[in-house]
Amino acid sequence: MSPAEASRPIGVFDSGVGGLTVVRALMERLPLESIVYFGDTARVPYGVKSVATIEHFTAQITDFLLQRDVKMLIIACNTMAAVAAEVVHRLARGIPVLDVIEAGARAAVSTSTGRRIGVIGTPTTINSNAYARRMHELDPSVRVYSQACPLFVPLVEEGWLDHPVTRLTAQEYLRPVLAEEVDSLVLGCTHYPLLKPLLRDVAGAGVRLIDSAVTxxxxxxxxxxxxxxxxQGGAAADYRFVVSDVPLRFQTIGERFLGRSLGQVEKVDW
Amino acid sequence: MSPAEASRPIGVFDSGVGGLTVVRALMERLPLESIVYFGDTARVPYGVKSVATIEHFTAQITDFLLQRDVKMLIIACNTMAAVAAEVVHRLARGIPVLDVIEAGARAAVSTSTGRRIGVIGTPTTINSNAYARRMHELDPSVRVYSQACPLFVPLVEEGWLDHPVTRLTAQEYLRPVLAEEVDSLVLGCTHYPLLKPLLRDVAGAGVRLIDSAVTxxxxxxxxxxxxxxxxQGGAAADYRFVVSDVPLRFQTIGERFLGRSLGQVEKVDW
Incomplete structure (x- = not known):
């Protein structure tokens, strides 16, 4: 590959701001790579929408990023990865496509010592059974215990990262999974890395948390x-953030996820 | 007016299922009236989107209901009423337009004994200041205390209507408003009527709850x-429910709001 091809950006997309946790992990792991991020903030959240609607939105975003000449596509949204990854692969014209479910499932299976793995996510992700299916393909001996946690996204967006309400909610959601004595817990939603300290507390030291942004x-x-x-080098990496809406508190919430300033944000009209 | 004109349906719309609490109140108060309901379930929630986006979506829904030959339009979404009521009035071609904020503000001002009124709602509704503005127009002597409660919608949709997490959240959100010794509390979001028993408990007997679905x-x-x-009579009232998506758990959640079976639901593709 020529340096010109390698200097093209990585395209990362999500239904909203959650995928910025993946961008943050990419900036740390691959500081030379340029990134163009698309967040579908006008239509977020996807986790409660139908499969047909999610497929339609996903195709539209994929086309948009291909026009930006990306060299790799990363589906940084568990819901899209769970129900619409096929759509992206079909449209990608040979460009590598990665997603958070593939990454999280691989990491969980390769590090789990007891073969008992918990997965938490939005209702759509959990009901799709995508993590359990992928982990079973990788290792048929693992036992997977899943739990939908619909309140975690709004709690993170409220900023209640270490709050009695969030702790009580986490205790209730995690109870059935922890009762199965899992040794690993996959954070199957890009919002959840922000709850890591609290979830580590609630889950206890015996449970390894798999952060799918990092993986x-x-x-x-x-x-x-x-x-x-x-x-391999050259000018500083270029970061572009594109959204379909700039809602109230977007800057505050986005920067909480990214862990730094967003700079200028571009808005598309669809 | 001729009986044919009076037999046209009332058009009610919301960003999702919340407006079904208004439909429920209409069915009880006006059992002879036919209703066509539109819920924009593919793009819900509006409460976190920008004004320009909300105006655009609102115009699209208004046009759709006008094509259904409605005799009255009811904006059963506090967010749309707060930031896009003008759009509906402009497009309505003389058809009467009502909204939940107008109704809630009137009811609060006419029944408040101490002239100290609390309002709770989504961040967009509260930040728009629409309730306070309307109440001051109706009676400049009232004092209005507002509080955004972003977690109430997801808590209602989770079905935690009487749950320790919801109680703790309500105590935290209502604390500053109750400290102002309000005599009335406007439930400025169509999801909140489902929390009435819990909110009555948290607010105490001295505070009158204003349910904007009923008003x-x-x-x-x-x-x-x-x-x-x-x-005035004739065939039984006809109820039509139209949505832009039929998401997971739609039937369950919708029927919780409506208090009865939804029957057949029609989906439009936009």
Missing amino acids: TAELAAQRLQQEGLTR | TAELAAQRLQQEGLTR
Whole structure:
């Protein structure tokens, strides 16, 4: 591959701001890579929508990022990865496609010592059974225990990251999963890394938390290497943030996820 | 007005299922009236979107209901009423337009004994200041204390209507408003009527709860009467439910709001 091809950006997308946790992990793991991020803030959240609607929105975003000449596509939204990954692969014209479910499932299976793995996510992700299916393909001996946690996203967006309400909610959601004595717990939603300290407390020291933002960045690094697409140097990496709406509190919430300033945000009208 | 004109349906719309609490109140107050309901379930929630986006979506829904030949339009969504009521009035071609904020503000001002009124709602509704503005127009002597409660919608949709997490959340949200010794509390979101028993408990017996679903149905009855549009009899009322998506758990959640079976639901593709 030529340096020009390697200097193209990585395209990362999500239904809203949650995927910025993946961007943050990518910036840390691959500081030379440019990134163009798309967040569908006008239509968020996807986790409560039908499969047909999610497929339609996903195709539209994929086309948009392909027009931006990306060298890799990362589905940083568990809901889209769970129900519409096929759509992205079909449209990608040979460009590598990664997603948070593939990354999280691989990491969980390769590090779980007791073969008992918990998964938490939005109702759509959990009902799709995508994590359990992928983990069973990778290792048929694992037992997977899943739990939908619909209140975690609004609690994170409220900023109640360490609040008695969030703790009580986490205790209630995690109770059935912890009763199965899981050794690992996959955070199957890009909002959940912000709850890591609280979830570590509630789950206890015996449970390893799998942060799919971190595992996705790791998988991206491997895949770029394999394809000879790793950028080797040159000008500073370029970061672009594109959204379909700039809602109230967007800057505050976005920067909480990204862990730094967003800079200028571009808005598209659909 | 001819009986044919009076037999046209009332058009009620919301960003999702919440407006079904208004439909429920209308069915009870005006059992002879037919209703066509539109819920924008593909793009819910509006409460976190920008004004420009909400105006655009509102215009699209208004056009759709006008094509269904409605005799009255009811904005059963506090967010749309707060930031996009003008759009509906402009497009309505003389058809009466009512909204939940107008109804709630009127009811609060006319029944408040101490002139100290609390309002709770989504962040967009509260930040718009629409309730406070309308109440001050109706009576400049009232003092209005507002509080955004972003977690109430997801808590209602989770079905935690009487749950320790919801109680703790309500105590936290209502604390500053109750400290102002309000005598009335406007439930400024169509999801909140489902929390009435819990909110009555948290607020205490000294605070009168204003349910804007009930007050909207009352205002609709008065307005139909004034305009000579009240339907007098004939075949049973016809109820139509139209949505932009049929998401997971839609039937369950919808029927919780409506208090009865939804029957057949029609989906439009936009």
